[in-house]
Amino acid sequence: MSSNPAxxxxxxxKDFHGALSYGLDFxxxxxxxxxxxxxxxxMAPAVYQPLIEDLRVRGLVALAEHWQKVFxxxxxxxxxxxxxxVLTLTVRRCPAIDHMQEHGYAIAEHFCEHxxxxxxxxxxxxxxxxxxxxxxxxxxxxxxxxxxxx
Numbered sequence: 001m002s003s004n005p006a007x008x009x010x011x012x013x014k015d016f017h018g019a020l021s022y023g024l025d026f027x028x029x030x031x032x033x034x035x036x037x038x039x040x041x042x043m044a045p046a047v048y049q050p051l052i053e054d055l056r057v058r059g060l061v062a063l064a065e066h067w068q069k070v071f072x073x074x075x076x077x078x079x080x081x082x083x084x085x086v087l088t089l090t091v092r093r094c095p096a097i098d099h100m101q102e103h104g105y106a107i108a109e110h111f112c113e114h115x116x117x118x119x120x121x122x123x124x125x126x127x128x129x130x131x132x133x134x135x136x137x138x139x140x141x142x143x144x145x146x147x148x149x150x
Contacts, residue, residue, distance in 0.1 A: 014074070017096035018105035025108040033110065037117050044121035055126035060087040063128075063145055071095070089143040097139030112136045119143060 028036040045052060054062035064082055067089050071078045074095035081088045100107050112134040119130035129148045134141035 014095065014099040018100050018103065021100060021105055021108045021111050024111060024114055025106070028108065028110060036110065037113070040114055040117040041121045044118040045125045048122045052122055052126045055128060060145060063087055085146055087145040091141045094139040094141065097136065112141065115141065
């Protein structure tokens, strides 16, 4: 499965990414990096409860469908690869980073950490694991998801 940024959705307010960046920066400056990670770890299971439940019930296909919807709305350049045990999301051009750069938003120093922390919290709550390897400057990352065997 793959997609490219050719389509656009008028109902998506990409300026949200800029607001999120400023918010993450504020939290980190006020409470430190550990405080930022703690906040995101607590917030994620509440915000993503429907996704967590869907992941528990349907497995990685639920997460694949989630990412397909997100990147279709955001017109992101990505590739999604699924095998029996691992779902891999390769983001060639992050729509959030791209939008913030294009519109002159300040990008929080650890903006992409929110993806790692949120993914880990969502997956942990559903009995899965996640890892994110990112290059914030390039606006790209590889995210992997798998069932927790422990």
